Amino acid sequence: MQQDVAGSRFTSLITEGELDALDIRHPDFHATVFLQGAHLTRFCPTGEENWLWMSDEVRLEKGRAIRGGIPVCWPWFGDPVRNESPVRDRVATDLPHGFARTSPWALQAIEETDRTVTLNLKLDTSPEPATLPWRGQAEATIGFRFSRSTLSIDLATRNTGADPLAISQALHTYLPTTEIQRSRILGLEHCDYLDTLDDWRKIMQRGDVTFAGETDRIYLAAPDLDILTPTHRYHLTARGSGSTVVWNPGPEKAARLSAFPDNAWRTMLCVETANAATDYRSLDSGQTRSLGLTLTRTDGGQ
Ligand SMILES: O=P(O)(O)OC[C@H]1O[C@@H](O)[C@H](O)[C@@H](O)[C@@H]1O
Numbered sequence: 001m002q003q004d005v006a007g008s009r010f011t012s013l014i015t016e017g018e019l020d021a022l023d024i025r026h027p028d029f030h031a032t033v034f035l036q037g038a039h040l041t042r043f044c045p046t047g048e049e050n051w052l053w054m055s056d057e058v059r060l061e062k063g064r065a066i067r068g069g070i071p072v073c074w075p076w077f078g079d080p081v082r083n084e085s086p087v088r089d090r091v092a093t094d095l096p097h098g099f100a101r102t103s104p105w106a107l108q109a110i111e112e113t114d115r116t117v118t119l120n121l122k123l124d125t126s127p128e129p130a131t132l133p134w135r136g137q138a139e140a141t142i143g144f145r146f147s148r149s150t151l152s153i154d155l156a157t158r159n160t161g162a163d164p165l166a167i168s169q170a171l172h173t174y175l176p177t178t179e180i181q182r183s184r185i186l187g188l189e190h191c192d193y194l195d196t197l198d199d200w201r202k203i204m205q206r207g208d209v210t211f212a213g214e215t216d217r218i219y220l221a222a223p224d225l226d227i228l229t230p231t232h233r234y235h236l237t238a239r240g241s242g243s244t245v246v247w248n249p250g251p252e253k254a255a256r257l258s259a260f261p262d263n264a265w266r267t268m269l270c271v272e273t274a275n276a277a278t279d280y281r282s283l284d285s286g287q288t289r290s291l292g293l294t295l296t297r298t299d300g301g302q
Contacts, residue, residue: 005107010026014032016060020099020180030043030044031043034219035107036061036101037236038072043146051176051234065097068174072140073096073169073274074098074100074167082200086282092134095133099296101135115147120142121141122140144155144217150296151296154290158283163285169291177232179229184209185208185227188209191219193218202220214253224237227271234298239292241273241274243277245274245276246271247272277293
């Protein structure tokens with residue numbers, strides 16, 4: 001099924017599985033954003049493959065997180081009990097990564113030009129806060145900006161309640177690689193990270209980040225990064241972030257993960273632009289805080 005979106009030249013509303021998505025077929029790129037989760041699953045500049053990794057076993061179902069692309073983790077990141085108390089104390093579930101990724105978002109605006117498309121979507125927790133496993137009132141808006149060579153995302157949170165608020169969050173980018181053991185991340189040398197697989201011990205990164213098995217780390221820094229795979233080089237710039245999560249499940253966790261082929265840990269990695277652990281954000285009543293990223297490919301593409 002395909003429906004026109006009013007006033008749009010390049011964007012239509014499609015349904016895949018149980019979910020509706022905005023499908024943008026611009027002469028310079030093809031991008032797909034699911035309304036559930038404001039979840040970007042595809043960004044393909046014309047002539048290139050998807051910059052984002054997607055699971056071959058993805059299940060597009062209402063209320064289920066999509067495996068791959070860029071999930072929006074909000075208003076908490078990871079396991080709630082592992083968050084700092086101002087974030088943790090608001091959460092009444094043990095589900096990781098918040099509810100935004102499984103909630104419907106509404107399209108607010110589209111702007112299209114010969115070179116770019118900008119989409120804005122909104123998630124509002126104010127009308128029915130009682131139904132959420134979370135105490136807080138906030139409005140989240142997300143802006144996607146696509147061009148032939150660049151993908152930018154900005155997630156803004158406004159505290160719409162009368163009391164101060166605290167959130168953790170991440171733009172959980174899944175990237176493809178042809179071989180995880182020959183992939184590395186440049187830019188985190190000498191940064192401290194919490195190794196969640198070693199009792200959250202704080203360790204200083206030596207050299208580039210490489211992958212020799214399950215990796216699940218919260219770096220307490222968000223410098224510009226270069227992500228090198230055997231075939232591609234990505235550049236990732238963060239805004240409003242002081243933490244970066246690097247994740248690969250390795251073979252054993254991969255076998256336990258939902259919607260994740262057993263062998264897929266070999267061909268993906270996550271680099272997540274975050275406000276995680278001690279880098280959570282506090283917002284006074286009426287205050288807005290933003291988290292953003294820009295991703296480019298610096299190996300020339302095609
Ligand atoms: O399976 P989920 O909920 O999408 O989480 C995937 C991964 O997300 C990462 O951000 C976490 O650091 C990992 O611990 C977690 O396994």
